[in-house]
Amino acid sequence: MVMDEPxxxxxxxxxxxPSPRPAKRKKVIGLxxxxxxxxxxxxxxxKVRAAKSKHGPRGGYVSDEEDKEVREDExxxxxxxxxEKAKGLDARDDVPPWGQQIFGCQKLPSNLxxxxxxxxxxxxxxxxxEHLGFDLEIQQGEGFLEGMxxxxxxxxxxxxxxxxxxxxxxxxxxxxxxxxxxxxQVSATDFWDSILSLDEDDKLLVNLGYxxxxxxxxxxxxxxxxxxxTLGTKASISESAAxxxxxxxxxxxxxxxxxxxxxxxxxIRKVRPIFSASEAEELLVIVISLFLDRGLEGLLVxxxxxxxxxxxxxxxxxxxxxxxxxxxxxAQRVTMxxxxxxxxxxxxxxxxxxxxxxxxxxxxLLKINFGLKVxxxxxxxxLVTSINVKEKExxxxxxxxxxxxxxxxxxxxxxxxxxxMIVDTWRNYLRNCSTQIACTNxxxxxxxxxxxxxxxxxxxVFKKSGxxxxx
Amino acid sequence: xxxxxxxxxxxxxxxxxxxxxxxxxxLDSSGIKDSRDLHDDRAAFLEAVRSACLxxxxxxxxSWRMYDGVFxxxxxxxxxxxAVASFHLLMELGKQYPRTYLTxxxxxxxxxxxxxxxxxxxxGNGSVSSEIGGNSRSSDHLFDxxxxxxxxxxxxxxxxxxxxxxxxxxxxxMMLFQYLVNTLEADFVPRRIAYKESLDWxxxxxxxxxxxxxxxxxxxxxxxxxxxxxxxxxxxPEAKDAVEDSIPFEGEARSASDLDSSLNYSSxxxxxxxxxxxxxxxxxxxxxxxxxxxxxxxxxxxxDGFRNPIMEVILDDLTYNISYLxxxxxxxxxWKWKLExxxxxxxxxxGKGAVRxxxxxxxxxxxxxERVLSFFLTATSTKAIVKKMGTEVAQLLLAxxxxxxxxxxxxxxxxxxxxxxxxxxxxxxxxxxSAFQNLKKVSPNxxxxxxxxxALFTAAALTRKLMNDER
Numbered sequence: 025m026v027m028d029e030p031x032x033x034x035x036x037x038x039x040x041x042p043s044p045r046p047a048k049r050k051k052v053i054g055l056x057x058x059x060x061x062x063x064x065x066x067x068x069x070x071k072v073r074a075a076k077s078k079h080g081p082r083g084g085y086v087s088d089e090e091d092k093e094v095r096e097d098e099x100x101x102x103x104x105x106x107x108e109k110a111k112g113l114d115a116r117d118d119v120p121p122w123g124q125q126i127f128g129c130q131k132l133p134s135n136l137x138x139x140x141x142x143x144x145x146x147x148x149x150x151x152x153x154e155h156l157g158f159d160l161e162i163q164q165g166e167g168f169l170e171g172m173x174x175x176x177x178x179x180x181x182x183x184x185x186x187x188x189x190x191x192x193x194x195x196x197x198x199x200x201x202x203x204x205x206x207x208x209q210v211s212a213t214d215f216w217d218s219i220l221s222l223d224e225d226d227k228l229l230v231n232l233g234y235x236x237x238x239x240x241x242x243x244x245x246x247x248x249x250x251x252x253x254t255l256g257t258k259a260s261i262s263e264s265a266a267x268x269x270x271x272x273x274x275x276x277x278x279x280x281x282x283x284x285x286x287x288x289x290x291x292i293r294k295v296r297p298i299f300s301a302s303e304a305e306e307l308l309v310i311v312i313s314l315f316l317d318r319g320l321e322g323l324l325v326x327x328x329x330x331x332x333x334x335x336x337x338x339x340x341x342x343x344x345x346x347x348x349x350x351x352x353x354x355a356q357r358v359t360m361x362x363x364x365x366x367x368x369x370x371x372x373x374x375x376x377x378x379x380x381x382x383x384x385x386x387x388x389l390l391k392i393n394f395g396l397k398v399x400x401x402x403x404x405x406x407l408v409t410s411i412n413v414k415e416k417e418x419x420x421x422x423x424x425x426x427x428x429x430x431x432x433x434x435x436x437x438x439x440x441x442x443x444x445m446i447v448d449t450w451r452n453y454l455r456n457c458s459t460q461i462a463c464t465n466x467x468x469x470x471x472x473x474x475x476x477x478x479x480x481x482x483x484x485v486f487k488k489s490g491x492x493x494x495x
Numbered sequence: 496x497x498x499x500x501x502x503x504x505x506x507x508x509x510x511x512x513x514x515x516x517x518x519x520x521x522l523d524s525s526g527i528k529d530s531r532d533l534h535d536d537r538a539a540f541l542e543a544v545r546s547a548c549l550x551x552x553x554x555x556x557x558s559w560r561m562y563d564g565v566f567x568x569x570x571x572x573x574x575x576x577x578a579v580a581s582f583h584l585l586m587e588l589g590k591q592y593p594r595t596y597l598t599x600x601x602x603x604x605x606x607x608x609x610x611x612x613x614x615x616x617x618x619g620n621g622s623v624s625s626e627i628g629g630n631s632r633s634s635d636h637l638f639d640x641x642x643x644x645x646x647x648x649x650x651x652x653x654x655x656x657x658x659x660x661x662x663x664x665x666x667x668x669m670m671l672f673q674y675l676v677n678t679l680e681a682d683f684v685p686r687r688i689a690y691k692e693s694l695d696w697x698x699x700x701x702x703x704x705x706x707x708x709x710x711x712x713x714x715x716x717x718x719x720x721x722x723x724x725x726x727x728x729x730x731x732p733e734a735k736d737a738v739e740d741s742i743p744f745e746g747e748a749r750s751a752s753d754l755d756s757s758l759n760y761s762s763x764x765x766x767x768x769x770x771x772x773x774x775x776x777x778x779x780x781x782x783x784x785x786x787x788x789x790x791x792x793x794x795x796x797x798x799d800g801f802r803n804p805i806m807e808v809i810l811d812d813l814t815y816n817i818s819y820l821x822x823x824x825x826x827x828x829x830w831k832w833k834l835e836x837x838x839x840x841x842x843x844x845x846g847k848g849a850v851r852x853x854x855x856x857x858x859x860x861x862x863x864x865e866r867v868l869s870f871f872l873t874a875t876s877t878k879a880i881v882k883k884m885g886t887e888v889a890q891l892l893l894a895x896x897x898x899x900x901x902x903x904x905x906x907x908x909x910x911x912x913x914x915x916x917x918x919x920x921x922x923x924x925x926x927x928x929s930a931f932q933n934l935k936k937v938s939p940n941x942x943x944x945x946x947x948x949x950a951l952f953t954a955a956a957l958t959r960k961l962m963n964d965e966r
Contacts, residue, residue, distance in 0.1 A: 146956070150952065150955065150956055156928060156931075156932070156951060156955055157932055157935065158931070158935070158943060158948065158951055160948045160949075160951060160952050161945075161948060162952065168949075168952075171945050171946070171948075171949050172949050172952070172953075175825070175898075175946055175949060176828070176898070177898070177949045177950070177952070177953045180898070180901045180902060180904075180953065181901075181953055181956060181957070183904075184901060184904055184920075184957060184960075185960060206762055210766065280763055321575055321576050321579060322575055322579055322666070322760030322761075322763070322764070323760065323763070324579045324580065324583055325579070325582075325583050325586075326763075328583065369538075369542055372545065372549070372550060373546070373550035374549055374550055374587070379550070438552065441552075472535070475521070476539075479517055479520075479521065479539075479543065482513060482514075482517040483514075483517070483546070
């Protein structure tokens, strides 16, 4: 087809604008709530929503007053319609959105207040010798240093001086990990990010005797309430559960600083490997599991950077075995629902290692799911493709998860691309899924499976032909 | 397999069209949908674009519609998850497929601009959109200069942020701004390199930044003032503390997950927005400098229009609102330009001649920091200056200027700034301390702020260290 031609699609209305609600629907989530709300506040919810998403001077889709009554009738009709249908539908129709509880109760360590940093040489030697004629209030000790850190003086002194006293280094790290003062956290992170850097000759910018260590970072995670063991055994939290016991559960406030300092530690690998391979594996598992916390979904970029730094931290010889360890460990913790798909999505696959991790994770998830001892791809493929979509009992949600995982397993890393048998079996099955699920089947995830299958099928075609012809 | 070995170009083109169709089909909202489905579809669309353009085996550049689709997901994001994912994707696409880049042709760099590729901006009589294949693409969601300045206004004065959706809207706006500045920067940086070789003003006349700011639709002065307000919000003592206190650390009720995470997250996002804002300021300052050069060489014409240099607008604003001075200097850490602002501020009060015409260039550049400090060497001359500008302002400016000096020290290679300082760090440090001592003599009752105390401490510590090194 010609690329420049206007495509049919463009002439249609913008797919991203909320489309008018269809008059008839078979599956509605929480519509009765919506209606209740509607009656209670007498507000037109759609109108409110339209007003909110409107931006700038654009007019857009404003609902008119006269529309209101028509819509009211419409909604009533839908409501009745739904009530009827709802009885017939399975309770599992509501697939919970992704989100797992990653953090439990937070417990701050007790010995933070008295670090003795006021006895550091920098302050002591100054007090002894200087008579400038000003009262600099150095005797405040820690308070004075906090100011020095926050406004960047400390970093500059250290850079010019060329070294960091141990007491100051560990004090700034503690501030980074535990201070509840946001500005202090950020400056401490900048401080560490900056001193954990290499110059052009691959030398550390300043002399450091004290480095962050795995145990310090792990301790911090523990005090944030990170659930090391129980992760995954708990059911995914639904929103109501999250609201119910929210008092001391939830994302810790120093988590951004923690993630950034882990990334910073990876930068100086060449000069000083701060983590051993097994420690880096543990950290990678932690960082990946953070993707599942609903409270951290805004940190996608920061977490993604950290994930990448950690993935690249391993030696080439270590990587494959470490990757398998990490994938296994994650697969044991994460549930086989939208959570595992979320993780697969978050490992972006923009480099070779990340692609490998993605396919390994898919492999391990399927392996555990099918109770296999070894990750035998042919066997998994057989198990997945034996699911008959025409059967009434077919669990379409589960199938949906399998489709995504299987596709990642096969095509993420390219290991199976040349195995014609496997690829052909897979494509045939996708074709079945996309054609044999009736269009009228609006039940549990069936349309999603159909759409996904046809999308993946197209992808599989391109991957095959494109992969051979272009490279 | 051999049969599929088609000529690469046609295969790739077909694949592109197919991938585009396949990806865009996901967004097609015809059929029965509820909001959850819409959300899932958009997430799936983002993932499809990512795998086709970034993570696939043969990643290809996104088509205009795919790019635009991602941008619209960001602009109409109904959830934080989608907002972050689309933002992340846009940034990565920008990095991977730059619109403006340099090629090495025969030993010198030449600039390439892919005019037909998608842009979030709509600049110059809609000519940009009509260039693309001659068909009318809907572009009323893109940013023209007016909408760009409105975006800043909404960020500065967010509407009532009490309910959930508005919280996301605020974050969405901040991310939009970051993305737009990022786009401007990606266009600006290669041009700057190309300009260094050719000194051809046309390179910058056609830069996105110049066209955007040159538009009559954007009132430059109020735009800059809005930006300053935004920059100050970070360091406005009362406002800032109130915000910090309002972040619940423990025990406060948290409701829906999105709101919850945006609380944790919006501070990070506003921090990044400020980074972008400073980037924008620096770019405009550089543009102004280049424009001045071009003016001097007679390369500009009347068609270029006239816009006040940003430095003048900033200085006017800071002189008029003295209380802005301290927070502005704290927030604006780009030291090269910070020194420039400080020196120009001083030159208003202690330059050689009082009368200066607007466009005379040499007089302002003459003033060096070393010379400024020399005004404070004796109590009498100090008194003369303090009479004009006030002790507090003088102390503030000196302390910030000193911070610039020690920042430059760590960073070799910026000769213009070193030149503007005009003396060694040791001399500057000594003179800085004695300037403060003289200021104290002249007005003994003036308070010294913590920032200035830290500056004095640093200066004293460095003087001692540098003297020890000499021995």
